Amino acid sequence: MIVRIMGEGQVKLDDAHFVELNKLDDELLDEMESGDEDGFRRTLSALLDAVRRLGAPLPDDSLEPSELILPAEDATLDEVRQMLSDDGLIPG
């Protein structure tokens, strides 16, 4: 599967890693929903590290749709929450 880290690029990940990543990902969602900024920061960093560690970066000029997208390392809880609301991200 191809995962994009916003502002960094795309990473190709073996599907076998998703058990590990899913745990962090669900944790991140919980922290986002409960508004736990510190936990959010910690988990996001851990998740991004895991993706970078387990995945192989894709060349920047390759045109592949990302199946999963992660916020940038410095994204705040509010920004991510806004992105997940219906009219964030790309306007329209």
Add this chain to the structure above:
Amino acid sequence: MSGVMKRMGMIFRAKANKALDRAEDPRETLDYSYQKQLELLQKVRRGVADVATSRKRLELQLNQLQAQSSKLEDQGRKALSLGREDLAREALSRRAALQQQVTDLETQHQTLQGEEEKLTLAAQRLQAKVDAFRTKKETIKATYTAAQAQTRIGEAFSGISEEMGDVGMAIERAEDKTAQMQARAGAIDELLASGALDDPSGMAKDDIAAELDRLSGGTDVELELQRMKAELAGPGADKQAIEGGQASQGQQAPQAQPGQPRFDKQ
């Protein structure tokens, strides 16, 4: 999976699809994207130029400071040769302060130079990427145009094949009809031959009719013969008996006689 990754991916895809749907021509989108990349590259280049300008300004400052520093050194030496140790000490202490500034500036200069080198490299890499994108974009555009043409050709072909299909259907229908008619003709022949159907042309009936005619004709001959025999035997009393026999014979003959040829046929 319902975490942040998945949800962001889904939202992105939905938005991207919407954006793509809105774009009338993907080639335009590609060109627009390329334009944006060029603008970005321009910005990076401007950044590199700004850093280079700062570095040059630092170099000028450094040169000035170093000139001042060597001037102070000369002044110290001169003061010492004139026996003014106090003046020489003053000059040297000022020079020491300047030297500190020079060292600081040199560190800054080095950092800036490193930054500039990195930025230059990044700009070069970005340039390469933009170039690669341009090539890719042109390829995609060409592919898209080709695909469009292919679709049109395909449509034309399928249109033709549809018509061909219609022609085929017509032929099939015609063949069906012919076969049906042949089958029907065969059936009619058989039916006519068996006598179950009347032939309006009257041709098929000939053999049966001829036989019937012949047979009934034979009966007439037989009847004639009997009548003649009766006339010869004597008129009057016998006539009724002969007529009765004639009647019974007349009834029997058509029943039995047409039955025989039918058995023969079957």
